[in-house]
Amino acid sequence: APQLYRTLIEAVGAATAEAAIDWSPAGITREHARLDLSVDKLRTSEIAVEQLTTKFELDGLLPLKSAGPQRIYIGRLDLGVPMTRGVLDINLISPERIDVEIDRFELFGGVITSQRLTIDPTQQSFDAALEVRGIDLASILAFAEFGELTATGKFEGRLPISYRNGELRIHDGLIKTGAGGGRLKYRPREIDEALKKADRSSKLAIQALANFAYDEISIRINELEGEELRLDIFIAGKSLDVFDGLPVEFNIVIEGPLRQLISESMAPLELPEDVQRYIDRANAPPLLPAPPR
Numbered sequence: 001a002p003q004l005y006r007t008l009i010e011a012v013g014a015a016t017a018e019a020a021i022d023w024s025p026a027g028i029t030r031e032h033a034r035l036d037l038s039v040d041k042l043r044t045s046e047i048a049v050e051q052l053t054t055k056f057e058l059d060g061l062l063p064l065k066s067a068g069p070q071r072i073y074i075g076r077l078d079l080g081v082p083m084t085r086g087v088l089d090i091n092l093i094s095p096e097r098i099d100v101e102i103d104r105f106e107l108f109g110g111v112i113t114s115q116r117l118t119i120d121p122t123q124q125s126f127d128a129a130l131e132v133r134g135i136d137l138a139s140i141l142a143f144a145e146f147g148e149l150t151a152t153g154k155f156e157g158r159l160p161i162s163y164r165n166g167e168l169r170i171h172d173g174l175i176k177t178g179a180g181g182g183r184l185k186y187r188p189r190e191i192d193e194a195l196k197k198a199d200r201s202s203k204l205a206i207q208a209l210a211n212f213a214y215d216e217i218s219i220r221i222n223e224l225e226g227e228e229l230r231l232d233i234f235i236a237g238k239s240l241d242v243f244d245g246l247p248v249e250f251n252i253v254i255e256g257p258l259r260q261l262i263s264e265s266m267a268p269l270e271l272p273e274d275v276q277r278y279i280d281r282a283n284a285p286p287l288l289p290a291p292p293r
């Protein structure tokens with residue numbers, strides 16, 4: 001990982017340490033140290049940490065070696081989204097090996113965990129996978145300030161991450177709603193103006209999503225070069241107001257810088273061709289009987 005002093009912007013906290021070394025004519029027989037750390041705030045160019053505390057014990061000083069896994073508590077960790085009430089275990093095994101296991105972080109009403117992750121500090125890369133469960137869809141939309149879109153339900157899934165040369169990325173991440181589905185409502189703030197500007201397909205999509213019962217929502221997440229993000233969103237269900245309960249599926253691809261995605265992700269959607277044909281047939285004028293000969 002990059003050295004902290006190169007990216008550190010702000011640090012506020014306190015630390016106390018004590019150490020003891022026992023030796024005999026044969027050499028050092030015992031090493032022990034303890035670090036009591038309390039960080040009110042720590043901010044780098046990539047992350048922000050608040051309310052971190054730990055009582056970290058070492059049974060090796062040269063080189064550093066922890067006395068087994070050491071527990072660290074983090075009040076808030078911000079990597080672009082706010083994770084809170086974090087608990088993780090860190091085990092310094094050697095200069096070339098650190099084991100990290102995320103016991104829990106809370107995010108949008110749900111929990112993120114991970115299996116043990118082994119990091120080699122001498123390298124510029126590592127891979128890991130985060131497990132996600134119980135993430136509240138309404139909380140995500142509130143955070144993203146999607147005031148025009150409301151929804152119920154919870155997400156679960158897996159987010160593989162990779163660290164390469166100072167950059168942390170998600171690749172082939174997949175989160176989806178659980179069994180039972182939920183409700184989704186999309187109503188543009190300027191609904192009349194939006195309908196005037198929308199084409200026929202977009203108008204029908206707005207009508208369908210105004211009161212939509214979904215069976216499944218899944219989002220595949222990939223971070224691309226240049227801090228760009230790609231979201232492949234799949235929505236399946238039916239409108240409760242139009243289309244006579246016909247099943248509808250939406251496949252939406254959003255790609256671009258994250259901040260741009262937030263502002264553009266509610267662009268008008270288009271209905272699948274088979275649904276469009278169904279509606280066209282339903283709205284077609286009845287055939288007149290042939291005139292008598």
